[in-house]
Amino acid sequence: MHFRYNPPIMIHVSPDVGIRSKFQIALPLMRMVSGSDLNRHVEQRWLELLLQEQRPDGLISIPLRGRPWGRG
Helix, strand or coil: CECCCCCCECCCCHHHHHHHHHHHHHHHHHHHHHCCCCCHHHHHHHHHHHHHCECCCCCECCCCCCCCCCCC
């Protein structure tokens, strides 16, 4: 976040991909505790996207080409 601008702006950078996985790790545990299947299709799609972002070397990255915020 950049609060010095009016209005404030938020910029996404490529390392943001690592933050999402912190939340994805918690989802199965929350499902076990709550017993809920609500929005299971969303969780399934997140998993599919995560697998698409995995490179042959096993690292996760988001391609920047074709992204309006990408610089590549």
